[in-house]
Amino acid sequence: MNAALRAENLSWSADGKKILQDVSFALEPGKMLGLIGPNGAGKSSLLRCLYRYHQPQAGRILLNNKEINSISRKSFAQTVAVVLQDTPTEMNSTVEQIVATGLTPYKGLFQWDGKEDNNAIQAALCQVGLADKAYASFSHLSGGEKQRALIARAIVQRPSLFILDEPTNHLDIRYQIQILELVRSLGITVIASIHDLNLASALCDELLLLADGRCVAHGDAAGVLTEERISQVFGVCCKVTPHPQIGKPLIHYYYGYQKEGGYRNEAGYRSKADHEVVIDAK
Numbered sequence: 001m002n003a004a005l006r007a008e009n010l011s012w013s014a015d016g017k018k019i020l021q022d023v024s025f026a027l028e029p030g031k032m033l034g035l036i037g038p039n040g041a042g043k044s045s046l047l048r049c050l051y052r053y054h055q056p057q058a059g060r061i062l063l064n065n066k067e068i069n070s071i072s073r074k075s076f077a078q079t080v081a082v083v084l085q086d087t088p089t090e091m092n093s094t095v096e097q098i099v100a101t102g103l104t105p106y107k108g109l110f111q112w113d114g115k116e117d118n119n120a121i122q123a124a125l126c127q128v129g130l131a132d133k134a135y136a137s138f139s140h141l142s143g144g145e146k147q148r149a150l151i152a153r154a155i156v157q158r159p160s161l162f163i164l165d166e167p168t169n170h171l172d173i174r175y176q177i178q179i180l181e182l183v184r185s186l187g188i189t190v191i192a193s194i195h196d197l198n199l200a201s202a203l204c205d206e207l208l209l210l211a212d213g214r215c216v217a218h219g220d221a222a223g224v225l226t227e228e229r230i231s232q233v234f235g236v237c238c239k240v241t242p243h244p245q246i247g248k249p250l251i252h253y254y255y256g257y258q259k260e261g262g263y264r265n266e267a268g269y270r271s272k273a274d275h276e277v278v279i280d281a282k
């Protein structure tokens, strides 16, 4: 496969604890991969390895067939845009200024903001629905607006790989859908950690399910999001049906988890109480 992004046997440990173990996957150019898994599964850690914040102790990562550590800092900054879930609070600038920093990897000193740059900034602000906030203080935006401004900054960066850590955090449902559809429509390769399995199912080309730092499943949503696997990995029980519009898996969760022995769905898959150590499906 001609992969835009490839991870081979990645392992990363911290404080003597194995956080990622032997994770491998490949992603074709232009595809959007949804990284899913329970809290603490290792999603952010994997993304941090991909954008060179963490150095894996084993394995390697190839970006457009080049080992990422061999790519210059400038080239990496041009090629990879990262949007994180925690917005730094010290951004004491206007929204437009924050978005303009997406152009930094292309600029030398004093090489700033011609008409073309300005157009790119305004276009990106329009794309994320923030045209009317261009001159507002970034720190005064709501959490969702901040997130959209940071996505606009990533758009002006013109990356070939977009890495997003919970990009839909803080967003209302319309913007959750809109931002993921927008990111997808850019035609660049995307890897995004997403907690909402239904959104991930609907909007990603493929899913990679992590649990305890390992890759449990990788492929299209129908192959990954089975009732059995959702029960095993997330400890919830559910029914999965085809989405009425797009046919992809739509998960209907069951309730009543305080019940002795959890809750079983029609197929017998059950929810798992917090204190249960052993993960079993049936």
Ligand SMILES: Nc1ncnc2c1ncn2[C@@H]1O[C@H](COP(=O)(O)OP(=O)(O)OP(=O)(O)O)[C@@H](O)[C@H]1O
Residues within 6 Å of the ligand: 014, 015, 019, 037, 038, 039, 040, 041, 042, 043, 044, 045, 046
């Ligand atoms: N720098 C670190 N040092 C020690 N442990 C870490 C470090 N970073 C992450 N961990 C641990 O690694 C595990 C995976 O964390 P990570 O943030 O990657 O999970 P996640 O899947 O993104 O979780 P969530 O869905 O809750 O955001 C957690 O147990 C976390 O405490």
